[in-house]
Amino acid sequence: MDDQTILELIRTGKNDLALNALYRNFPAIRKLVRSRGGSTKDAEDVFQEALMILIGKVKKDFRLSARLSTYLYGVCHFLWTEQLRKRRQQVPFDPQAEGASDITSKGGLTVTEEVDLYVHLQHESRIRLAEQALNELKDRCRELLLIFYYSRLSLKEIAAKMGFGSENSAKNQKYKCLEAARTRLKELQHQTQTH
Amino acid sequence: MRPELDLMERIEQYLNGELSPDDLAAFEAQLAGDAFLREAVQLQQDIRAGLERASLASAILGAKRRFYRRIGYRWGGFGLGLAVVGLVAVVFLTRHDRRMGIVPGVLTATHGEVYAIDTRRDTLLCTAHGAKIHLPAGSIDAGGAEPVRLEIKEAYTIADMLRYGLLTQSNGKPLSSGGMIDIRPVAGSSARIVRPIGVALPSLRMEDNMQLYKGVVDEKGKVNWTDPRPLGDSSGRLGIEDSSRRRAIADGKRLFETNCRSCHSIRAAVIGPALGYIYQRRPQKWINDFIRNNTPVLASGDCYARYIYNIFNKTPMNTFPNLSDRDIRNMMDYIANESQLIDSNRVPNYTRELDSCRRYNRLAGALEKNRETLIQANGPRTDIILHDDTSVQVIGDAPDSIVADTVAPSAMPAIVIPAERPSIYYQFTVEGFGWYNVDVLLKDLPGVVPSELRVRVTPPFASEVNVFLVLPGRKIFSEGGFLKDSKMEFGFLTEDGQIPLPWGEQAYVFATGEYRGKPVFAIRSFLTARQQNISLQPVPMTKEEITAAINHLDLNQLNIRVADSRNAVRIRAIDTALAAIARFKPLHCDCDCGELGGSDTVRIVARLIMPR
Numbered sequence: 001m002d003d004q005t006i007l008e009l010i011r012t013g014k015n016d017l018a019l020n021a022l023y024r025n026f027p028a029i030r031k032l033v034r035s036r037g038g039s040t041k042d043a044e045d046v047f048q049e050a051l052m053i054l055i056g057k058v059k060k061d062f063r064l065s066a067r068l069s070t071y072l073y074g075v076c077h078f079l080w081t082e083q084l085r086k087r088r089q090q091v092p093f094d095p096q097a098e099g100a101s102d103i104t105s106k107g108g109l110t111v112t113e114e115v116d117l118y119v120h121l122q123h124e125s126r127i128r129l130a131e132q133a134l135n136e137l138k139d140r141c142r143e144l145l146l147i148f149y150y151s152r153l154s155l156k157e158i159a160a161k162m163g164f165g166s167e168n169s170a171k172n173q174k175y176k177c178l179e180a181a182r183t184r185l186k187e188l189q190h191q192t193q194t195h
Numbered sequence: 196m197r198p199e200l201d202l203m204e205r206i207e208q209y210l211n212g213e214l215s216p217d218d219l220a221a222f223e224a225q226l227a228g229d230a231f232l233r234e235a236v237q238l239q240q241d242i243r244a245g246l247e248r249a250s251l252a253s254a255i256l257g258a259k260r261r262f263y264r265r266i267g268y269r270w271g272g273f274g275l276g277l278a279v280v281g282l283v284a285v286v287f288l289t290r291h292d293r294r295m296g297i298v299p300g301v302l303t304a305t306h307g308e309v310y311a312i313d314t315r316r317d318t319l320l321c322t323a324h325g326a327k328i329h330l331p332a333g334s335i336d337a338g339g340a341e342p343v344r345l346e347i348k349e350a351y352t353i354a355d356m357l358r359y360g361l362l363t364q365s366n367g368k369p370l371s372s373g374g375m376i377d378i379r380p381v382a383g384s385s386a387r388i389v390r391p392i393g394v395a396l397p398s399l400r401m402e403d404n405m406q407l408y409k410g411v412v413d414e415k416g417k418v419n420w421t422d423p424r425p426l427g428d429s430s431g432r433l434g435i436e437d438s439s440r441r442r443a444i445a446d447g448k449r450l451f452e453t454n455c456r457s458c459h460s461i462r463a464a465v466i467g468p469a470l471g472y473i474y475q476r477r478p479q480k481w482i483n484d485f486i487r488n489n490t491p492v493l494a495s496g497d498c499y500a501r502y503i504y505n506i507f508n509k510t511p512m513n514t515f516p517n518l519s520d521r522d523i524r525n526m527m528d529y530i531a532n533e534s535q536l537i538d539s540n541r542v543p544n545y546t547r548e549l550d551s552c553r554r555y556n557r558l559a560g561a562l563e564k565n566r567e568t569l570i571q572a573n574g575p576r577t578d579i580i581l582h583d584d585t586s587v588q589v590i591g592d593a594p595d596s597i598v599a600d601t602v603a604p605s606a607m608p609a610i611v612i613p614a615e616r617p618s619i620y621y622q623f624t625v626e627g628f629g630w631y632n633v634d635v636l637l638k639d640l641p642g643v644v645p646s647e648l649r650v651r652v653t654p655p656f657a658s659e660v661n662v663f664l665v666l667p668g669r670k671i672f673s674e675g676g677f678l679k680d681s682k683m684e685f686g687f688l689t690e691d692g693q694i695p696l697p698w699g700e701q702a703y704v705f706a707t708g709e710y711r712g713k714p715v716f717a718i719r720s721f722l723t724a725r726q727q728n729i730s731l732q733p734v735p736m737t738k739e740e741i742t743a744a745i746n747h748l749d750l751n752q753l754n755i756r757v758a759d760s761r762n763a764v765r766i767r768a769i770d771t772a773l774a775a776i777a778r779f780k781p782l783h784c785d786c787d788c789g790e791l792g793g794s795d796t797v798r799i800v801a802r803l804i805m806p807r
Binding site for chain 1: 200241249258259261262561
């Protein structure tokens, strides 16, 4: 499947098909992460984050500066380097490496792309907090919200599927769940700020 | 539904862009004045982003499962192979372990290098590790069996010595070793050394009182070093290489003690950094330049130099213009000799910090450039649009022509010039119909008499704001500029504060600007008089507060608005990015150096521009 087809699939919301195609890049990423001190699990995490970043960008405005595989590789390289940076405090002595250490290499991203990723990392912690608030909701609540926003089902179908008496009560319930998530998120934000 | 739920629905419509233009305008107006609502919108937006993430995560999980299912059989095969290999490895390791233990003694543990020698001829062996062994003809008696095979083991580092199990002890006392060599015929041969042979060892470190020891293997297989003798040949003379190196080191030591010791040590940071292994960290030319005169090196923006300078409290190093290349080389020999005693990993090399700085500079440089461009594209901070009856008059354009009409140029001091200030996050718009510049006061209007008006703005705002004078009754609006030789006093016509004014009329002076990312504002109302000094003290305010403060006054339909600048959103995004990369700046260092990182050719902006 060529890059444009994949991008088009994402734009039209057919994420599953696009992800199947994109996952073919995973072995290269696994090799990258494992060759630089990570586990397969690390590789999966990094790859998942990169896919999220990619899809998020495609939905806004995305100009592909290189092939998709190159871009993904670059993003993963960046993310993994950031991880290493967090984990490893001391870099071994190597007079030859000055100015050329692999820690500084960009993995083929443009400066703009790299800067975008820093901004993404800034927002990410916020969004992860929201994700946590959602995970702490009752299963039924979370499911309802996900179906509402991402299933493309009509209100009527949702009401039927989730066993609500009327469309109105489904809608009402959705906002109640949203409110619960919001309240929890506010608490979590408050906690992280005071720490 | 409950009202809170209704509000959530409304917020959702706003986030989805489903509000009608009228509703949208109403909602945004409400948003501007309601911090609670802003927080609610932000929370709801975050929740939506979190949902998006959760839904994507589950889609990705699905793709991952399908991926592994597709390649599943391969994993099965590989897994089996692993198990078998694992078993073999375990058996092997366990058996090996049991037999290993620590084998005492030197010679059986590992094999050295083996050389075949014809004992009837002079031979010079140069070993792989750099020892030179001179075997004169007939120095080895092999009982006629040719060639003789010699096994040679060398140890120069602690690691080598441990590998060969060579202990550095002499009759129970520890020795410090410059190098060891073991020369013997391969096992089973009966060759003996019968005459002296010459051995030169490439010791990494040299000490004055180094001696030659002979290793004797005791009954437990341990080596005891005995029979110390001075280094050199049988007559006690040192080789040429040895003696010249000794002299160089001694000379280097003397120079080091005289010139450097008061601030530097080999092992530890004192007033200046530790110098151990410095010759590995910096090129010789850099070392020469820096020792002789460090000022130009620092001024050139050399990252290493600047970093060291910063973390050592900007203590300037003395200059040593008279040290010759040879002097410095000798000092390096001395330092190199001493460095052997310490672990190179213990000396800070600052590689990490410098890499970090380069990375920071590369990214910050690109961001700053963008930011500058965006600020330029914002246009002037204060947009003044005063329509008089016929045309649009933009104040700030030189009013000289009008002045020239009315007053002889020589009779009047220079006119104040309003300063151009960039708009970063905010833009002020001043708009009105039928308004005039102060020049109109020069036209002999009734009741207008010579006066003096000075407006003082408290620092640090004086250099950040635009100051305006409004006479609503006369529809006069004018921007001020610094008085002569002042950095905080503003005047509105000439640089000495003179201006013709009608006395006893309602007037305002106000200052607008931005300081550290926030709009600042101050206004004073007064009645005009012959001589006045007015003080303005700007304070940070929100856009809405400023608008409200202005609307509160009767400005005779002069309209003043504050809005986000055209590129405010993008500039703030860049600020976020700059803040995000600021963590690359090492502690105590501003990365104020101009060295370029890697192959990138982004010229570095040395100083971060603070949002003003």
